[in-house]
Amino acid sequence: MDFTNPFHNTEKNNEITGWEPVLGGQLAEKAVWVDEAKCIGCQYCVHVASNTFTVDEFHGRSRAIRQDGDSSDVIQEAIDTCPVDCIHWVKFEELDNLENSLDRDMFQTFGKPPRMNKH
Template identity: 30%
Template sequence: MSKQVVAIDQEECLGCEACVELCPEIFGFDIDATKAYVIMEEGGDEDCIEEAMGSCPAGCITYE
């Protein structure tokens, strides 16, 4: 069984930092690009990732 991988569509990211606030161990924020990025692509807290996906106004977080 392959692990699920979380990703952020950088084109769609609004830079609201909701995912970073919810899951700081999984998501980081690039101040220069004003975009969130993924620190931990796999093995993160699934509940936290799903909550971050639900709170993302751009809907740009994928987890598959």
């Protein structure tokens, strides 16, 4: 692998493993994840790390939108401000399973009336 250009993979299979030193030559071993089922929509994390977190417009819950949006220190500060401890560092390999485990259809929206079936 050519480490002088982090976006150039010289291996034959061209498989991206997630361990490439893409940002500043540092290996990214962990990802940030919001357990939206526990989130209360306070938006503290968005105010601290606005390049990493956003609030879902419909459900009113936080979500990590960029893993490299803010420095690790700023993301950790956002994690520390969460009053319900719903933001976690996880392994990148766990992200898909964690996202798939959320049933957003069961979420109560914050600040909006609940969805009603129209007859």
